Amino acid sequence: MANVTLKVNGETRSASVPPETTLLRLLRDQFNLTGAKLGCDVGDCGACTVIVDGQPVNSCLMLVGQVEGREVLTIEGLATADHLHALQKLFEHFGSLQCGFCGPGVILSAKALLDENPDPSTQEIRDALGGNLCRCTGYTKMIEAIKGAACILRGEEVPAVKSA
Amino acid sequence: MAEKPKVIEKPDVLEQPDILKPPAVAPLVTFPIEVVVPEVRQQTPAVGQRATRADGRLHGLGQTKYIDDMYFPNMLFAKIKRAGVASARIKSIDTKEAEAMPGVVAVITGSDIPCNSFGPSLKDQPVLADTRVFHAGDGVAAVAAVTEQIATEALEKIKVDYEVLTPVLDPLESLKLATPGVHAPSANIYGHKVIKKGDVEKAFAESDHVFEGSFRTQMVEHVPLEPYACIAQWDANGRVTIYSTLGRITLGRADVARTLGIPMSRIRIVATVVGGNFGGKNEIRAEPAMALLSKKTGRPVKCVYTRAEEFTSSTTRHPLIMDYKTGVTKQGKILGRKIRLVLDGGAYCSWSETTLGKACILSAGPYNIENLYAEAFVVYTNKTMTGAMRGFGAPQVCFAYESHMDDIAKALGIDPLEIRLLNAFDEGSLSPTSQKLHSVVVKESLLRAAKRFGWNGIGNGTGNGNGA
Amino acid sequence: MKRRGRGMACMWYPIGFTVAANPSAAVVKVNEDGTATLLTGTVETGQGSLTILAQITAQELGIATDDVHVVSADTDATPMDTGAIASRTTYVTGNAARMAAEKAKLILFDVAAPLLGVKATQLEAQDHKIFVKGFPQRNMHIGDVANHARVVSGQPPIGSASFNPETLALDPETGQGKPFGTYVYATQIAEVDVDDETGEVEVLRVVASHDCGTAINPMLVEGQVEGGVAMGIGFALEEEMLFDANGRHINPNLTNYIVPTSLDTPEIEVDIVDSYDPTGPFGAKGVGEPTLVPTAAAIANAIYDAVGVRITSLPATAEKVFKALQAKREQQPKQIGTGAPPAAGASNNAAVQ
Numbered sequence: 001m002a003n004v005t006l007k008v009n010g011e012t013r014s015a016s017v018p019p020e021t022t023l024l025r026l027l028r029d030q031f032n033l034t035g036a037k038l039g040c041d042v043g044d045c046g047a048c049t050v051i052v053d054g055q056p057v058n059s060c061l062m063l064v065g066q067v068e069g070r071e072v073l074t075i076e077g078l079a080t081a082d083h084l085h086a087l088q089k090l091f092e093h094f095g096s097l098q099c100g101f102c103g104p105g106v107i108l109s110a111k112a113l114l115d116e117n118p119d120p121s122t123q124e125i126r127d128a129l130g131g132n133l134c135r136c137t138g139y140t141k142m143i144e145a146i147k148g149a150a151c152i153l154r155g156e157e158v159p160a161v162k163s164a
Numbered sequence: 165m166a167e168k169p170k171v172i173e174k175p176d177v178l179e180q181p182d183i184l185k186p187p188a189v190a191p192l193v194t195f196p197i198e199v200v201v202p203e204v205r206q207q208t209p210a211v212g213q214r215a216t217r218a219d220g221r222l223h224g225l226g227q228t229k230y231i232d233d234m235y236f237p238n239m240l241f242a243k244i245k246r247a248g249v250a251s252a253r254i255k256s257i258d259t260k261e262a263e264a265m266p267g268v269v270a271v272i273t274g275s276d277i278p279c280n281s282f283g284p285s286l287k288d289q290p291v292l293a294d295t296r297v298f299h300a301g302d303g304v305a306a307v308a309a310v311t312e313q314i315a316t317e318a319l320e321k322i323k324v325d326y327e328v329l330t331p332v333l334d335p336l337e338s339l340k341l342a343t344p345g346v347h348a349p350s351a352n353i354y355g356h357k358v359i360k361k362g363d364v365e366k367a368f369a370e371s372d373h374v375f376e377g378s379f380r381t382q383m384v385e386h387v388p389l390e391p392y393a394c395i396a397q398w399d400a401n402g403r404v405t406i407y408s409t410l411g412r413i414t415l416g417r418a419d420v421a422r423t424l425g426i427p428m429s430r431i432r433i434v435a436t437v438v439g440g441n442f443g444g445k446n447e448i449r450a451e452p453a454m455a456l457l458s459k460k461t462g463r464p465v466k467c468v469y470t471r472a473e474e475f476t477s478s479t480t481r482h483p484l485i486m487d488y489k490t491g492v493t494k495q496g497k498i499l500g501r502k503i504r505l506v507l508d509g510g511a512y513c514s515w516s517e518t519t520l521g522k523a524c525i526l527s528a529g530p531y532n533i534e535n536l537y538a539e540a541f542v543v544y545t546n547k548t549m550t551g552a553m554r555g556f557g558a559p560q561v562c563f564a565y566e567s568h569m570d571d572i573a574k575a576l577g578i579d580p581l582e583i584r585l586l587n588a589f590d591e592g593s594l595s596p597t598s599q600k601l602h603s604v605v606v607k608e609s610l611l612r613a614a615k616r617f618g619w620n621g622i623g624n625g626t627g628n629g630n631g632a
Numbered sequence: 633m634k635r636r637g638r639g640m641a642c643m644w645y646p647i648g649f650t651v652a653a654n655p656s657a658a659v660v661k662v663n664e665d666g667t668a669t670l671l672t673g674t675v676e677t678g679q680g681s682l683t684i685l686a687q688i689t690a691q692e693l694g695i696a697t698d699d700v701h702v703v704s705a706d707t708d709a710t711p712m713d714t715g716a717i718a719s720r721t722t723y724v725t726g727n728a729a730r731m732a733a734e735k736a737k738l739i740l741f742d743v744a745a746p747l748l749g750v751k752a753t754q755l756e757a758q759d760h761k762i763f764v765k766g767f768p769q770r771n772m773h774i775g776d777v778a779n780h781a782r783v784v785s786g787q788p789p790i791g792s793a794s795f796n797p798e799t800l801a802l803d804p805e806t807g808q809g810k811p812f813g814t815y816v817y818a819t820q821i822a823e824v825d826v827d828d829e830t831g832e833v834e835v836l837r838v839v840a841s842h843d844c845g846t847a848i849n850p851m852l853v854e855g856q857v858e859g860g861v862a863m864g865i866g867f868a869l870e871e872e873m874l875f876d877a878n879g880r881h882i883n884p885n886l887t888n889y890i891v892p893t894s895l896d897t898p899e900i901e902v903d904i905v906d907s908y909d910p911t912g913p914f915g916a917k918g919v920g921e922p923t924l925v926p927t928a929a930a931i932a933n934a935i936y937d938a939v940g941v942r943i944t945s946l947p948a949t950a951e952k953v954f955k956a957l958q959a960k961r962e963q964q965p966k967q968i969g970t971g972a973p974p975a976a977g978a979s980n981n982a983a984v985q
Contacts, residue, residue, distance in 0.1 A: 034233035035226025037439075039389050040471040044886035047389055075226030079196050088224035092216055093202070095851045098859065099678025100223030101389040101439030107224060129894035133886065135387050135440050136678045138858030139894040205698035208759045210690035211914050214851035215697040217683045219676070250879025300880045331879040359807030380945040381928075383873040384866070387891050411675045412715030417707045435705040441677035442863075446717050475884035480873060518718075521650040521802075525811060530644035538807075546879045552717060554860070558645050558925045559867060563946060566641035566929030570936060580640055580933065588642065589817075597802060599810045603909040603917070605843045606817035610642055613819040613841035616903050619640070 004064040008033065009077025015064075023059040023067050024048045027074060035075035035104040039133070046132035049105035050074050056112040058131070075104035078111065086152040087111060090145040098136035106132045110146045118154055120146070195225060219437075230439050231393035231407050236464040239395070240269055240308040242457055243315040244450060244467070245322050246476060247297040247304050250331035250546040251346070254295055254304065254324060262307060262321040267314035270460045271322070273305045277452060278425040284415070284447055286354065286513035288347060289549065291423055291452045297326065298346065299511035299548050301476030306450065308457040308465050331546035335485065335508040338543040346511070346544035354509060355517050355542035357524045359596050362535030364491075367500025371491030375572050379486045379564040383508070386553055390439020391474050396454040397464035404455050405432040408448075411441045416448050423452040443552035444478050447514060479551025482519050482542070483508040484560040486527070488568045496576050496583040500535035503527045505561070507550070509542040514551030516542045523557025528596045529565035530606045531587040536596055579621050581614050634825045636836075639933025641926035642819040646812035647918045648720045648797045656725040657711035657794035660689055660732040662740065664782055666760060666775030667699040668733070673713030674725045675705045679920055680852040681721040687848050688726045688913050692733035694757030695774060711792070719918040720797075722848060723814065726913035727795035735791025743781040743789075744772055798911075814909050816917050818842040820861070822930040823898075826938040831954030833935060835865055835898045838927065842902070845909040845917030853919050854902040860923020861900050866892045868928035869947050 002019040005012065008031060015030040024041075027033045027050065036059055039047030043058040050059045051073040078085045087107050090096070097103045106129060113120055113128035120128070125143050134142070148158040202216045222228045259271040274280050274294025281287045293302040305322050309315035332338050338352045345352050368374050394408040404426075410416040413433040421428045438445065450467045458465040469478065485506040491499045505523055509516045524540040573583040588606045595601055613619075648654050659671040670689045676682045686700040693700075704710055713725060741752040744762045748755070748770055756765050763771030781787050797813025823837040840857045847853045870890040874882040883889045908915035928946055936942050941956035 028233075033226075034229065037230070037390070038232060038468075039391070040886050042471075042885070042887070044471075045389065075224075079225060081196060083196050083198050084221075084224070088221075091224045092220045095214075095216060095220065095680075095855050097217075097220055097223045098680065098855055099389065099438065099440040100219065100228050101230065101678075103223040104226045126894040131893075133387075133389065133891055133893060135389055135442070135863065135891065136859045137855055138860075138862035138892075138900055139897050140858040140900050141855060143894075201698050206696045208690070208694065208696050210687040210695070210697045211846065211848050213687065213697060213849065215683055215687055215849055217680055217852075218698075219682070248880065250875075333875060333877075333879055357807060358805065361806065361808065378944060381867075382871070382946050384871040385873055385889070387886070387889070411677055411717060412713075413675060413705055413707050414673055414712040415715065431707065433707045435675045438675060438677045441675075441716060443717065445677070446715060471886060472881075472884040475873060475889065476881050518650055521811070522646065524807070525646070525650070526644065530642060530817060547875055548873070548881070554863065555645070555921045555925050556718070558643065558921065559864065559928060562641060562643045562925045563868075563928045563932060566643075566926065567932050567936075567942065567944065570639065570933045571942065574936075584640075584642055589644065595815075596807075597811060598808045599812075601815060602911075603814065603843075603845065603907055604817065605905045605907045606642055606644060606819070608907075609817050609819040609841040609843055609905050610640075612903050612905060613640065613821050613839050616841065616901060617638070617640075617821040617823075617837075617839040619638070619821060 002064055004068050006067050006069060007071045009074060017064055019063065019065060021064045023062040023064065026064050027059060033074050033076050037101055037104065046105045046109065047102050049108050049132060051108050051112055054115065056109045075107060078107065086149040087146065090148040094141045094145040094148065096137065096141040096145040102132055102134040106134065106142055114150055114153060119150060228437055230390055230437050231395060231409060232468050234395060234407060236395065236397060239464040239466055240310060240461055241312040241315050242306055242308045242454055242465050242467040243312065243319055244303040245305045245319040246473070247293065247302040248300055249297055249326055249328055250300045251329040252297040252326040253329065254293065254297060255327055256325045257305060258323040259305060262318040265314065265318050265321060267310045268307060268318045269310065270308045270457050271305060272453060272456055272460065276456055277423055279423050282419045282423055282448060283513050284515055285517045289512040289514065299546055301548055303477065306453045306457060308461055333545055333547060335506050335543050335545055338545050339506055339541060346546060352543045353541050354513060354544060355520045357520050357540045359524055359536060359538040361596065361598060364500040364502050364535045364537040367535035368491040371499050372494040374489060374491045375575065377488045377568040377571055379567060381484050381560040381563060383483045383547065384481045385475050386442040386444035388440030388442060388444060391469040391471060392445060392449055392478055393468040394451050394454055395464055395466045396451065396458040398459055403430045403432065404458070405434065406451050406455060407434050408451055409438045409445045410435050410448065411438065411446045416451065419448045420451055420455060424455060442554045446552045449478065476548060479514050480510065480548050481553035482516065482550040482557060484523065484557065486561060486564040488564060490568065490572060492572060494576065496572065496578045496586055498531055498533050498587050501528055501533050503538040505540035507540065507542040508545055508547065510545060510547050510550035512549040514549045516550060518552065519557045523561050525597060526558050527561040527565065530589050532589060532593050533596070538596065581610060581619055584610055633829065634827050635938040636823065636825055637934045637936065637938025638821060638823045639930050639937055640819060640821040641929035641933060643922065643926040644815050644817050645922040645925055646815050647723045648718055648813055650811045651799045651801050651809065653796050654714040654720060654724065655794050655796040656713045656728040658725065658728040658732040659711055659790065659792045660729065660736045662693065662736050662778045662789035664775070664779040666695060666773065666778050668693055668695065670700055670702045670729055671710045672702065672704050672725055672729060673710040674721050675716045677716050679856060680849070681716060683852065684722050684848045685726060685729045689729050689733045691914060692730050693737055695760055719920040719922065722916050722918045723912050724795055724797060726916060728793050730913040731793035731795060732791040735793060736789040739787050739789040740774065740777045740781060743785045743787060744777045747772060747780070814911055814917050816843045816919065816922050818922050818926060820926040820930045822934045824931060824934040824938055826935055826953065828939050828957055831950040831957060833869055833948060833953060835931060837899050839901045840903065841905055842919060842922065843905040843907045844919040845907050845912045846915035847904050848914070848916050850904060853904055856919050857902045857923045858900045861927050862892045862897045864924035864927020865896060865931065867924065867946060868931040869949065872947050
């Protein structure tokens with residue numbers, strides 16, 4: 001068994017698990033943070049994306065030994081006690097999620113992007129989401145929402161959506 | 165209102181004692197205090213509003229509980245052993261070594277299923293293959309263990325003795341009646357449909373030009389982000405509750421009742437949250453097997469398909485072979501059309517009858533054609549079972565009839581938009597089955613799309629693009 | 633060199649099952665404050681059906697979307713439903729929900745009529761009020777009526793209904809008959825760049841003009857079209873399940889079975905065609921499956937427009953397009969200077985009789 005201690009959503013957490021346990025399983029099975037999903041378990045789909053020390057990673061590809069002492073942000077840690085994060089607000093407003101399964105991963109990839117690049121172009125957004133598969137939405141409304149969230153975070157007005 | 169992005173601070177490695185301190189108190193709320201009902205959901209009249217989805221907020225918070233997110237006390241995890249051979253007779257299955265593994269609580273095979281067949285129309289699909297394997301993804305045994313890891317390892321210990329048979333993989337081979345039946349003694353052709361109106365040969369004789377085209381489409385899979393999953397558990401009154409990703413719970417309950425031989429009143433199927441379906445979750449998969457494992461062990465049993473199983477062991481889209489022959493006037497008016505469709509019907513019928521019917525009915529396209537002969541066949545092959553997938557044959561035949569239409573347009577030197585407007589349905593047109601159509605807007609959709617796109621008439625037909 | 637092309641495809645698609653009965657049942661209960669609960673056996677698979685059904689129920693009762701709570705997908709608690717399949721939910725389950733809401737509403741009208749001094753047939757429900765047609769000032773809040781119904785009249789406002797599309801069996805020999813209650817229509821136009829050296833196809837833009845009858849929720853219709861076009865692009869260009877000579881799967885994984893990512897999907901423009909179907913709930917039909925039906929054809933036609941090769945089998949991978957380009961080059965006689973396009977009718981796949 002391997003002992004691991006890390007910060008998850010600002011809180012120090014510990015667990016004792018077999019060393020081959022992935023970060024994904026640690027979060028889901030040990031800490032009951034089921035927002036990160038198991039879509040393929042081999043890093044192809046991005047449904048397990050979480051942010052580790054500021055970088056978006058496929059948590060199914062990280063072993064617990066690699067997260068010792070690090071800071072992990074999951075979808076459960078994005079909203080504060082008072083507010084939804086701008087991304088969560090706009091994903092809801094624009095109808096960017098349908099079945100929702102890819103949602104936590106996409107939102108965290110977007111957050112990592114906006115933390116680094118507060119005014120991304122459409123292509124930069126597409127690049128940032130390139131590792132997150134979505135089968136329901138065609139990504140269009142996600143890109144609109146991310147652009148809108150970037151506006152909010154920069155303190156600007158969100159442009160009106162063009163409807164059919 | 166500007167919101168500063170959260171800043172994550174890296175832990176200072178010299179501050180080891182901090183990491184060992186008791187954990188900081190987590191936020192006590194499970195959702196932000198600022199929970200407002202969006203304005204758009206409070207508007208009347210309700211129809212026509214861009215109302216946001218109630219589940220949209222939960223999705224964004226990561227609070228939506230899919231089946232794999234659900235845990236029950238004493239729950240076991242199940243995995244299914246896949247045949248790995250496309251066609252075989254099962255001579256014997258030895259589960260003793262698997263059953264003896266520490267952590268394995270129960271193993272079942274097809275012979276444990278009281279009524280081992282189901283299907284939306286033909287009941288040719290087994291819950292677990294017991295005497296014959298018809299495709300490489302067929303399940304032959306199911307294991308329930310205390311962890312998923314142990315269940316997966318136990319699958320290796322199950323010994324199956326196969327008499328491997330030659331698989332039939334090409335639907336055109338399967339169509340030849342001389343080929344040994346995949347489901348012998350039943351014929352390979354398990355569905356046939358004809359739509360006939362007018363006199364198509366006469367129409368060809370009267371046509372200025374007759375064009376032919378052959379098209380094929382491939383087998384594809386739904387790839388829902390959420391793999392298929394279910395959890396089964398019983399209560400002391402002999403009632404089973406099955407949480408499932410099933411898209412049709414009324415049918416699912418009937419199938420579970422039939423395969424397990426229990427009354428419907430003893431079955432509860434719950435399917436409240438699904439991560440994508442697209443047709444691939446529209447019949448039962450492992451529900452009866454999980455119910456049996458749960459009954460045998462007295463504990464809840466969860467089964468989640470691996471991504472590989474989604475491809476090998478859930479339904480797929482029918483590959484189609486489509487032959488078209490169309491007679492037209494020199495102005496491009498269609499006088500007659502003859503179509504032959506061969507559907508690769510995979511290992512089991514599943515939703516093939518529906519797909520056959522729809523593909524055949526839709527195959528002529530949204531066009532006024534008075535003389536039509538469309539014939540469609542669906543045949544067994546030893547590949548993954550083909551079933552319902554978004555469109556039921558329509559995307560395949562549309563690829564054929566619209567490619568064919570452009571070929572005709574080019575040959576006649578007519579704008580693809582014009583030839584479609586010349587032939588398309590109007591309000592009150594008769595369909596290929598002579599149904600009077602209402603609320604018809606195909607021409608409107610053509611004109612609107614062309615306008616929005618900026619379709620500038622017969623710029624094409626040269627076969628040479630404009631270049632970038 | 634990249635060559636640009638555009639292609640169109642139109643389609644028709646039915647709503648519901650082929651001839652066979654595919655009913656849905658629904659129950660609507662109005663609470664004592666005028667909000668309501670809808671019970672439906674359908675399954676929300678991501679398409680947003682529960683929101684649509686809430687909107688339909690709310691419309692019938694004259695209340696708002698958020699006033700309707702939807703309980704779904706439990707064989708113990710919800711009435712039967714044939715399922716989330718064949719693009720039938722808005723049309724079939726929607727009709728059932730509307731009819732169930734109407735029955736609950738009629739109980740409210742029966743209760744309100746004597747209180748407003750009119751006959752029940754003279755009443756309407758809108759904006760949370762039940763009022764006399766033509767005299768909106770003579771009204772009661774729906775909550776007051778609902779409360780009165782339970783507490784005074786002893787008639788809880790609850791309605792239960794089912795709907796099944798009208799069809800006629802197909803003749804076994806000629807296939808003639810009325811297999812579906814209604815159909816939807818659409819056109820998609822795709823613009824692509826084809827690299828004539830590698831065969832790679834890039835979809836730049838898709839305009840999708842779709843009929844769904846009345847759009848109960850245009851935002852959700854757009855979402856379905858955008859998702860469907862993305863799936864159509866995968867079908868057209870990337871996806872294929874491969875088997876070896878023994879029938880074993882070669883690529884049962886997402887590494888080698890390619891589905892469209894955000895980098896593969898283009899700008900998708902959605903246009904909703906004005907249409908009204910009197911047989912659907914408030915004129916609605918459906919939209920789930922039709923969205924991917926014409927995409928592959930539009931792309932194949934665009935490839936033809938761009939580089940003059942007719943791909944007759946899907947997926948139109950770069951290898952396939954490349955081989956077709958090579959074959960075309962070998963067929964064409966060398967032309968010096970003119971660069972004239974090949975004669976019409978010379979395409980590989982059109983045989984003139």
